[in-house]
Every structure is written in structure tokens, then in C-alpha cells.
Amino acid sequence: MAKTKYTKIDGSSKEYWGLFGITGFLALLAPLSALYIFVNGHHVTGMTNQVPWGLPIVMAVYLIGASAGSLVLSAMSSVFGKKEFKPFSRMAALLAILLIIAALMAIILDWGRPDRLMLPFFYFQPRSMFSLNAILYSAYVGLCGIYLWAMFNDKGKLEKLLGISAVFLAVLVHSGTGAIFGFVYVRELYNSPLLSPAFIAAALSSGTAMMIIMIHGTFKLTGRHVDAKLIYSLAKLMGIFIIVVLYFIFVENLTRAYAPKNYEAVSFLLFNGGKYTNLFWVGLLGLGLIIPMSIVLNPKTGKSTLFVLIAAWMQLIGVVIERYIIVIPPQVLPLELFPDKQITSTFLDGQIASYNISFVEICYSIGLIGVVLFGFIVCIKLWPMLPTEAHYQELD
Amino acid sequence: MSVDRRDFLKLGITLAAGTMVGPAGFALSNVSSHANKTNSNDSLINKWGMVIDIDKCAPNCNSCVDACRKENNIPDFSNPELDIHWIRKVKFKQKHVPEPTERSLPAMCFHCEDPPCAHVCPVEATFIRKDGIVLVDKHRCIGCRYCMVACPYKARSFVSKHVNPENANNPDVPVRMHGVVEKCNFCVHRIDVGKDPACVEACHANGGGGMQFGKFNQNDNGILKVVRGGKAQQLRADLGTNPKVYYVGI
Numbered sequence: 001m002a003k004t005k006y007t008k009i010d011g012s013s014k015e016y017w018g019l020f021g022i023t024g025f026l027a028l029l030a031p032l033s034a035l036y037i038f039v040n041g042h043h044v045t046g047m048t049n050q051v052p053w054g055l056p057i058v059m060a061v062y063l064i065g066a067s068a069g070s071l072v073l074s075a076m077s078s079v080f081g082k083k084e085f086k087p088f089s090r091m092a093a094l095l096a097i098l099l100i101i102a103a104l105m106a107i108i109l110d111w112g113r114p115d116r117l118m119l120p121f122f123y124f125q126p127r128s129m130f131s132l133n134a135i136l137y138s139a140y141v142g143l144c145g146i147y148l149w150a151m152f153n154d155k156g157k158l159e160k161l162l163g164i165s166a167v168f169l170a171v172l173v174h175s176g177t178g179a180i181f182g183f184v185y186v187r188e189l190y191n192s193p194l195l196s197p198a199f200i201a202a203a204l205s206s207g208t209a210m211m212i213i214m215i216h217g218t219f220k221l222t223g224r225h226v227d228a229k230l231i232y233s234l235a236k237l238m239g240i241f242i243i244v245v246l247y248f249i250f251v252e253n254l255t256r257a258y259a260p261k262n263y264e265a266v267s268f269l270l271f272n273g274g275k276y277t278n279l280f281w282v283g284l285l286g287l288g289l290i291i292p293m294s295i296v297l298n299p300k301t302g303k304s305t306l307f308v309l310i311a312a313w314m315q316l317i318g319v320v321i322e323r324y325i326i327v328i329p330p331q332v333l334p335l336e337l338f339p340d341k342q343i344t345s346t347f348l349d350g351q352i353a354s355y356n357i358s359f360v361e362i363c364y365s366i367g368l369i370g371v372v373l374f375g376f377i378v379c380i381k382l383w384p385m386l387p388t389e390a391h392y393q394e395l396d
Numbered sequence: 397m398s399v400d401r402r403d404f405l406k407l408g409i410t411l412a413a414g415t416m417v418g419p420a421g422f423a424l425s426n427v428s429s430h431a432n433k434t435n436s437n438d439s440l441i442n443k444w445g446m447v448i449d450i451d452k453c454a455p456n457c458n459s460c461v462d463a464c465r466k467e468n469n470i471p472d473f474s475n476p477e478l479d480i481h482w483i484r485k486v487k488f489k490q491k492h493v494p495e496p497t498e499r500s501l502p503a504m505c506f507h508c509e510d511p512p513c514a515h516v517c518p519v520e521a522t523f524i525r526k527d528g529i530v531l532v533d534k535h536r537c538i539g540c541r542y543c544m545v546a547c548p549y550k551a552r553s554f555v556s557k558h559v560n561p562e563n564a565n566n567p568d569v570p571v572r573m574h575g576v577v578e579k580c581n582f583c584v585h586r587i588d589v590g591k592d593p594a595c596v597e598a599c600h601a602n603g604g605g606g607m608q609f610g611k612f613n614q615n616d617n618g619i620l621k622v623v624r625g626g627k628a629q630q631l632r633a634d635l636g637t638n639p640k641v642y643y644v645g646i
Contacts, residue, residue, distance in 0.1 A: 041574050042556040048477035049553050052541035112539020112554065112575025116519075119538055123519045130518035130542055186512065186548035186635060335550050337503065337631055338646075341488040345503075347481040349550060354477075 004087045005388045009222050011381035019221075019377055026370025030102075033364035034109035042112060045361050050353030051331040055324075055361040059368055060106035062206070062323045064137075064177050065199060067099035068170040069207015071144060073234075075163040084230060087387035091218070091376075092211055093148045094385055096170070098375040100141055102368045109364075129180040133173070140166075140173045152383070174203050181326060188256065188265040189330035198248035205241035206319035208234055209292075209312040214376075216309060218386060228305055229392035235296040235308040238315060242293040245322070249285075261339065268352070269329055276329045279321055288318015328355055439509055440612040440620070443528025444582055445640035446596070447619040447628055448501060452606030455500045460607065461485060463598030464504075467583060469564035469572060473557055480553040482580040483595055501646070502595065502607070505530060505551035505580035506631065506639030513543035513552065513579075521576075527611070528640055529582050537576040544577060548632050549639075552579045582609075612640075 009016070037045055047054045074092030076082040108114050120134040147166045150159040175196040182195035212234050219226040257266040271277060292311035294301075301307040332353045337343055343350035380386055464470065464483045473479050483504035490496035507530045514522040514530060521536040522543055544552045554577050561571040568585050572578075583593035591597070592609050599607040610618040619642070622628050628642035 038575070041558055042554065043473070043475075043478050047541075047554075047556070049479070049481075049544070049550075049556075050477060052544040052554060107540075110540075112541070112556075112577070113537065116536070116538045119519045119536060123536075125515070125518055125520050127515040128518045128542070130516065130540060134518060180542070183516075184512075184546050186546065186632075190545075331545065335548060337486060337549060338488055339632075340491055342491055343486050343488045345484045345486045346476065347479075347484045347550060348476055349484070349486055 004390075006090060006384035006386060007388055008382065008384050009380050009386060011377075015221070016377070016381075020374075023370050023374035023377060026366055027374040028367065028370070029363045030105060030109065030367025030371055033360050033367055034105075034114065036360055037109075037364075038114060044358060046356045046358045048353065048355070050348055051328065051355040053327055053331060054355060055357050055365055056106050056110035058320070058323045058327045059365045060103045060110070061177055061199075061327060062320050063099045063103035063106060063368065063372075065174060065203035065319065065323070066207050066210050067096045067103060067140075067203075068174040068200065069203040069205070070099065070211055071096035071170040071207075072167055072204060073207055073211050074147075075167045078160045078163040079167055084233065084392060087226075087230075087390035088211065088215060090148065090151055090385045090387075091214070091380070093144055093151065093166075094379055095210070095214065095372070095376065097141060097144045097148070098372045098379075100137060100144070100173075101375070102371045104137060104141075105371060106364075106368050129176055129183060133176045133180070136169070136173045136176050140169050143169055171200060174200050181330070184330075186335065187330040187333070188262050189269060189333065192252055192256075194248055194252045195326070198245065198252065201241060201244040201248055202319050202322055205238055205245050206316055208238040208241060209315040209319075212238065212308060212312040213316065215390075216305070218380070219390070222380075222386060224386060225389040225391075227390060227392040228303075230390055231305060231308055232303055233392075235302055235311065238312065239293050239296040239302070242289050242315065246285075246289055246293070249289075265330075265333055268333055269325070273329060276325065276332070280325055283321040284318055284325060287314055288321050289315070292318065331355070439638075440528075440623075440640070441614060443509075443612055443640060444507070444587065445528070445610070445612050445619055445623075445642070446582075447608045447622045447642045447644060449606040449608070449644045450499065450501045451645040452604030453499075453501055454604055455485075455487065455498065457603045458485060459598040459602040460502045460595035463594040464580070467566055467586075467594035468569055469566050471557075471559045471563070471572070478556050480555065480578065482553070482578075501643060502599075503549065503551075503631070504595070504641070505582075506549055506637075506641040507582065509638035509640065510636060512546040512548065512635075512637060516542040516546045518542070525584075529584055530579075531581055531584065532576070532578055534570065534573045534576045534578065539575045539577065541577060548635055548637065552577050 045054055070092045073085065074089045074096060077086035077089055108117055120131060125131040143162070143166050147159070147162040150162050178196035178199035181190045182192050184190040212231055215226060216231060253266065253270065256262050269276060269280060292314040295307050295311035296302045332355060334350045334352065337349060461483050468482060470480050470482060483502055485500050486503045487498050487500045489498045507528055509528070511522070511524065511530050514524060518540065519536055519538055521533045521538070522530060523533070524530050539554070541554055544554060555572060555574045558574045559572045564571070586593060596607045596609040599605055608619055608622070612620040612623070614620070622644065623642050628644045629646060630639040630642055
């Protein structure tokens with residue numbers, strides 16, 4: 001098998017500097033929005049005392065998932081023996097690092113006191129998933145970095161070992177992220193042992209979708225050749241991961257719906273929750289999962305780059321919706337102070353709360369994506385991340 | 397390409413192992429730390445707590461809430477979604493019953509023995525004092541709001557606006573800080589100088605006098621005696637958080 005060659009991109013064209021400027025501007029939106037929120041107080045966001053976690057947390061969870069997903073893809077060749085994906089392993093590992101950095105930004109800048117950044121590293125509370133995740137996330141960033149270094153230096157065995165450890169840590173990191181919500185035993189829609197594995201399934205599907213889009217875009221813009229068959233096999237992989245996501249959603253909701261005590265919560269999500277119900281059926285199940293899955297698993301559309309790209313975009317946005325549905329509705333539903341009684345109060349007890357995404361949160365979320373893209377186009381200029389070409393035939 | 401069976405299996409096993417190791421370890425450590433508690437029946441002794449007889453709590457009486465707001469300089473943001481509530485009157489009526497009577501009770505932080513808020517706090521800003529009071533160190537809180545998501549009783553509020561300290565009436569309580577989470581602290585500054593919390597004092601002065609505050613003490617006729625009688629109940633006792641505020645007459 002011919003050895004894959006990696007080169008830096010030239011990065012001197014007008015288009016490059018144009019992209020550099022646009023993504024750089026977008027990336028600036030994140031710290032600027034965070035500063036705006038910090039100076040004014042969180043009342044400028046959509047968060048309330050009823051819904052303390054809003055879009056920034058949705059984005060954080062999403063970015064962590066995409067990071068874990070791309071890391072698994074990066075390790076596909078060295079850990080899982082899928083040699084045909086070798087050309088993408090560097091850029092996938094790079095994306096994994098950038099995504100987790102953006103996720104950490106999302107979390108930290110969403111705090112009421114981001115100025116107390118270092119405190120979670122000074123104090124340790126073993127029962128807090130946030131405390132554990134602070135350790136897991138930092139270890140993960142470090143390990144991904146070392147793994148990328150090993151790939152650059154062709155460390156063979158060490159690369160494989162690091163790959164295995166990084167995949168293991170990625171799974172742990174994202175299980176930990178799922179557990180943030182899954183462990184909240186007081187909210188019916190959060191508390192579930194399935195959240196961690198379901199998070200990983202969605203991480204893999206959205207990570208694959210993101211890689212398809214990034215590979216196609218980067219190779220096209222840099223004039224490098226990528227064999228369409230590689231895109232199609234990634235798409236098929238995405239289809240399989242989507243089936244797993246669907247399965248988890250099915251089992252989780254059915255199990256929950258069985259218990260009479262959960263009737264109110266489940267019917268809110270599935271039938272009379274207004275925008276949340278629409279998001280669930282149309283946004284997530286229809287547009288985010290079933291349609292893209294059908295596109296990529298259909299032998300005809302699955303072999304059309306255009307269709308595959310459409311499916312990847314749908315899936316990418318579908319998983320944002322999935323995270324939104326996981327994070328927001330459980331907070332919107334009132335807490336059951338008395339499960340057998342109807343309650344009201346001046347603190348809006350017993351009422352369905354509302355969460356309206358504010359403009360500044362949207363800027364903030366776009367900014368986080370800007371951080372990833374800006375980091376990516378800077379890094380592919382600085383280091384040889386991209387293969388000169390990616391051929392399917394290179395297989396043994 | 398097709399994902400062959402062996403690869404899929406490998407992937408599956410890696411995922412499953414990773415998924416289980418983490419949470420399982422933490423859960424086990426929680427259970428074992430619970431098992432190590434010596435005789436958990438005694439854990440209440442010498443802790444502060446409250447018993448509230450809600451038959452004495454008139455639906456239109458708000459004196460505990462008013463007193464709390466005044467004592468703790470709680471600002472009025474005039475926005476029910478953002479307003480800070482340390483104590484509130486909760487009105488309730490029976491479900492599944494035709495024409496049920498509406499009744500009410502004051503709800504605040506219940507200073508749980510096993511407080512989910514303290515467990516989820518990544519920096520131990522929420523902690524339990526030796527006398528059982530659950531406190532928030534506002535200088536350590538990072539404002540992540542995990543505690544608000546985890547608290548079963550909606551006892552916590554986030555300070556989402558800057559509050560001008562010059563508008564504060566009571567100089568005895570610390571200056572309010574934006575970007576952190578706060579909640580009822582049983583008026584710790586009052587009980588440390590031998591006074592009752594402001595809500596309890598106001599309940600006896602202007603309200604029905606249903607709130608009884610004190611330590612769960614073996615040998616006197618205080619709140620432990622009422623709780624021993626078996627008629628007092630906690631809210632959501634099923635969650636195992638073991639609140640130290642009991643209600644009589646629900």
C-alpha cells in the first residue's frame with residue numbers, strides 16, 4: 001500500500017484569506033457575546049430560574065459529541081483496522097481537539113462567573129459530573145494532542161496504543177457528558193441510564209456527518225483529490241450509527257411512557273409539547289434521522305455525492321436538535337413538589353416554563369462554530385494535516 | 397466498505413466498557429459512602445430543622461415571604477422568571493379529586509441531609525455545615541447552575557442582574573453578587589446570634605404561628621418530638637434526600 005503523503009496547504013490565495021477573515025470574525029463573536037452576557041448579567045440570555053441551562057449548554061454537549069465522534073473516526077485506521085480512512089486521521093484528530101476546545105469555551109463562558117475559571121481544578125467533588133468532567137476533558141485534550149503528535153512522527157505501535165487510549169477516553173468523556181443529565185434523578189426526562197450510550201451513538205453519527213462535510217469541503221477548496229467511494233463508505237457508516245441512535249430513542253421513550261407517573265412528562269414531549277413535540281417528530285426523527293438514514297442507505301442516493309452531502313447536513317443539524325430536546329424540555333417541565341397535587345406559586349411552580357433563545361445566545365453559538373473553523377484553517381496552513389490525495393484503491 | 401462483524405463487535409465492546417466503567421464507579425462510591433455512615437437514624441441529632449403546621453398557614457398570609465425578602469435584601473426584578481425566591485408560598489390542591497380545596501404552605505430550601513445540589517457542585521461552593529445547614533459560598537460559586545437543575549424543590553435562584561448594594565436595607569447580610577446561585581440559608585446570621593430565622597419570627601408575630609424552628613434535640617419538647625409522632629412529613633421523601641423541613645397537616 002502506497003504511503004499517504006501529507007502537506008500543508010499553501011494558504012496564500014485570496015480565497016484563503018477571505019475564509020480566514022470570515023471565520024476569524026465569527027470566532028470573535030464567541031468571546032464578545034460572552035463578555036456582553038457577563039457585563040450585563042444573564043438576564044440578557046434566554047435563561048431563567050426555571051430553565052437555567054440554555055443554548056450554550058446545548059452547543060457544548062453537541063460539540064463534545066462531535067469531538068468524540070471525529071476522534072473515533074480518526075482512530076478507525078489504526079485502532080479498528082479500517083486502513084482506507086487513514087488519510088483523514090490527522091484532520092479528524094485536529095477537529096476533535098478544536099471541537100472540545102470550543103465545547104470547553106461554551107461551558108466556561110456560560111458560567112455566571114467565568115472569571116473563576118481555575119476553581120474546578122483546585123477543588124474536587126467526586127460526586128459531581130462537572131468536577132469529573134473537568135478532569136476528563138482536560139485529559140482528553142492532552143491525549144488527543146499527543147496522539148496527533150504520534151501520527152505526525154509515524155510512531156506505529158505507540159500511535160495505535162495512543163489511538164486506543166484516546167478512543168477509550170473519548171467514550172468516557174462523552175459518557176460523562178451524558179451522565180451530567182442522566183444522573184439528575186429528580187427530572188423524569190433526564191434520569192436515564194440510556195443517556196450515556198445514546199450520547200455516544202449520536203456523537204458517532206454527527207461526528208461522521210461532520211467529517212463528510214469537512215472532507216468534501218476541504219478537498220474541494222484545496223484542489224485535492226478524494227475518491228468518492230470513501231465519502232460513500234463514511235456515509236454508510238453514518239447510516240448505521242443513525243440506526244443505533246433511533247434504537248436508543250425508541251427504547252428510552254417507550255420505557256418511560258410505560259409508567260403512569262411519567263404520563264405527563266412523556267405526553268408533553270411526544271404529543272402536546274408544542275414546539276418541542278414538533279422538534280421531536282419533524283426536526284429530529286424526520287429530518288434529522290430517518291430521511292438522512294434513508295438517503296445514505298439507499299443504494300442509489302447513497303452513491304451520489306450531492307445526496308450524501310444533503311444527508312450529512314441534515315444529520316448534523318438533526319443532532320443539534322437532539323441535544324436541544326435532551327437539554328431543554330426536562331427543565332421546561334415543572335418539578336413535582338407533590339406528585340399527587342397540582343401546585344401554583346409566584347415562583348411559577350407547577351407551570352410549563354418557557355425558554356426563548358436570545359439573539360446573543362445565537363451569536364455565541366455561531367461564534368463557537370467559528371472558533372472550530374478558524375482553528376482548522378489556521379492549523380492546516382501551519383502543519384501538514386491534509387493528505388495530498390485520498391484513493392480508495394490504495395487498499396491492500 | 398462494509399463494517400464487518402468483528403470490527404463492529406470491537407467497537408461495541410469498547411463503547412460498552414467505557415460507558416459502564418465511569419458512571420458505575422461513581423455510583424458505587426456513593427453507595428459505599430452511604431453504608432459507612434454510622435447509624436443514620438441519629439444523623440438528625442443537633443441539626444437545625446423546621447416543622448411547619450400548615451393548618452395554621454392561611455392562603456392569603458405572606459408574612460414569612462415578606463420578612464425573608466426584607467431580611468435578606470432580596471431585590472425585585474419585576475420579572476417572575478428571573479426573580480429571586482428564597483421562600484415562597486406554594487398553593488396546592490389534590491389531583492384526581494373533584495372540586496378539591498386549595499391550600500398553601502411556605503417552601504424554602506429544606507437543607508437536605510443528602511443534598512443533590514451539594515453533590516453536583518463541582519467546586520464545593522455548596523456545602524453542609526456541621527449543624528446541618530446547607531450553605532452556598534458565593535465567592536466560590538462559578539455560576540454553572542448545575543445545582544438549580546439538580547434541586548428537586550426549586551429552592552435555588554440565580555442572580556442574573558447586577559444589584560446595587562446601596563439599595564440594601566439590612567447591613568447584616570453579605571452584599572449580593574451577580575452570576576452566582578443563592579438560596580435560603582435559614583438566616584444563618586441570625587441563628588448564630590441566637591435568633592430565629594426571619595420567616596419564623598414573622599410567622600409568629602404576624603402570621604398563624606405554624607412555623608417552628610430549632611434543633612432536633614433528644615431531650616426536649618421541640619421539633620424532634622413532633623417528628624417522632626409520625627404525623628410530620630417531608631416533601632418528596634421518596635427521593636431519599638432527607639429534608640430537614642417537615643410539614644404537619646398536608
